[in-house]
Amino acid sequence: MSEQFLRLGVPKGSLQDATLKLFEKAGWKIKLHERNYFPDIDDNRIKCSLARAQEMSMYVENGTFDVGLTGMDWIRENKSDVVVVDDLIYSKVSNRKARWVLCVRGDSPYKRPEDLEGKKISTELMGFTKEYFESIGVNVDVSFSWGTTEAKVVEGLCDGIVEITETGTTIKANGLRIIAELMQTNTQIIANKEAWANPEKRQLIEEINMLLQGALRAGKMVGLKMNLPKEKLSELNGTLPSLNSPTVAELQDPNWLSVEVMVEEKIVRELIPRLVSFGAEGIIEYPLNKVI
Secondary structure (H helix, E strand, O other): OOOOOEEEEEEEOOOHHHHHHHHHHHOOOEEOOOOOOOOEEOOOOEEEEEEEHHHHHHHHHOOOOOEEEEEHHHHHHHOOOOEEEEEEOOOOOOOOOEEEEEEEEOOOOOOOHHHHOOOEEEEOOHHHHHHHHHHOOOOOEEEEOOOOHHHHHHOOOOOEEEEEEOOOHHHHHOOEEEEEEEEEEOEEEEEOHHHHHOHHHHHHHHHHHHHHHHHHHHHOEEEEEEEEEHHHHHHHOOOOOOOOOOEEEEOOOOOEEEEEEEEEHHHHHHHHHHHHHOOOEEEEEEEOOOOO
């Protein structure tokens, strides 16, 4: 590599643990240190730094990092001029997109964003929120929230909030009601434009992305291996879900085959009884680290 390191920004905060687990599954072990922001990584081509997801895109844009992981929402909020390499659909609790939503107290009279004309809105996503209300022609007073945003509307410090949610559980628990969805967001891997133009750095960034995507894909799948009567293969073939055709191998007993497939984990509970009904034996289910 023309420079000593690829400088990787790892999101600190709510995404941190999920990101470290994803990298480990992809093949990189990142070790944190209690008193600094520079984790170790078992790859001498990469140097890691921790940064808040809210600031990550700015550091990537100005070249502090060559590549980083952050939410699409913060790239948009910061208006950062970066290369979006790919989507990485994961978060602190699930592998689905999060939503920025407009919420009010459950007992409030507001039912639409337009009902908040002249009212106070609290949020961490100030720029986007202002643009949203301007786009629908509603004048509101948007103020920055330093945290515990849900409590502000409950305590009457504002009339509404714009907050991020994955499941809506916290919003409901605080007695709030969602009246509009403003944006869906997910984690993205982003690159500095100069780093992306460097062939060696770009190749490593693309390799990292490929393995992270493989780890995410594997998180939804499992492998199944079984012994199957040879006479049942043609009957089973075409009904067995798999990435491609099943892997089939001869066994010492010419009447039996070894069959192996990769399937979505959510269908396994329905699939195994079907396999047994076809005469499958010795069914083994095993986890996958990466599916490329």
